[in-house]
Amino acid sequence: MTREPAIRRATTEDVEVCHDVMWRSVTDFGRRNGTPLEGTASDWWASGERLQRFLATHAAEWWVAEEPDAGTIIGYGRSIERGGLFELTEFFVLPKSQSRGIGKALIERVFPVGRGDIRSIIATTDVRGLSRYYATGTVARFPMLTLTGTPADARPGDDLKARRLSADSEADLDAQREIERSILDFAREDSEIRWLLEDREGYLYVRDDMAVGFAFVGQHGVGPIAAVDPVDLPGILLHVEGRACELGIERLEFQLPAPNEVATRHLLGRGFRLDPWVNLLMSDRPFGRFDRVIGFGPPVFL
16 A cells, blocks of 8 residues: 655755755756756755755745655745745645645645735746645736846946945845835845845945835845836846946846836846746735836745
């Protein structure tokens, strides 16, 4: 008699194994979807280890499925919760282990119905996953586009000043959080902003002594980025592109909500191209003003 996979809470010792499950699942979907992804699991781990360890440390829920005899992890799910926003960050089952009830058991634990003031997922277009997400009460709101390109030297206009965001300045952290809260109805906790500032340079954009936007840019990705008024997005993106060029970043990738027409047109005009890979922003209710937001990259959460 075949024993059912065991479902248990994950531990920090599971981080790299879960990453391998994610890589195998995502690259398999890419091949099946006609959008193959580059890089080995080791390549992805080298660039994404800090993010994976952050997600492990700050997970609201993190569960794994493993074969009972071998103890091999064959699936996992993880979520994060802050400021009332409850996000499913990862949900993967190895292709050969699907259709065994593992996905249902995992998602019930990591993304339980009724938890969170806002429930959100940045989902792939894999129909098997989408059916699970609809069952959790979320609905696909709009596509999340990926725009990629080689950064060039660029500067914003003189009226928009970029000021380095300091982790030691409560005023800076408060300004960033207030902008984010006014746009997305939630704000990151100090610990997440400080983690971002260890991984990326953070900037506040100021006009007439008033903060009108923020951005994060570094070797491992860009985002989140936001502007109080979409009219300031081109100036902010020019600064981000110029800073990426100065840092020697060869490939710059932005995660754009499709309603953000100002940023999309600006980047296309700068020579950035739409990647064939498209994700979906799903939520249990409409929220936020996504015409002035660029998400965190890679697209595991907003």
